[in-house]
Amino acid sequence: MAIGVLGLVALAVAVLHDLPDARATGLIAIPAHGLRDAAAAPAIGLYLESLGAVALILTAAGLLLAPAPRKQGGPASATSAS
Secondary structure, eight states: OHHHHHHHHHHHIIIIIIHHHHTOEEEEEETTTEEEEEEOOOOHHHHHHHHHHHHHHHHHHHHHHSOOOOOOOOSOOGGGOO
């Protein structure tokens, strides 16, 4: 369950915080040249962050939906030792 929560938090950070900054435009101050236009574009880091978050969410969903493992025999019963 905690894996899913971490995946949701990571996805929220990627979408709500990193994605708007990945498409930002504006002015940047360069000491030798003054102000220049600048633009950001999403790169591989944003995509890997999002992919990792989705992988965590899918892993948590798989663990929740997987059937519980059955217990195997355990210690030998007294009836089998004749």
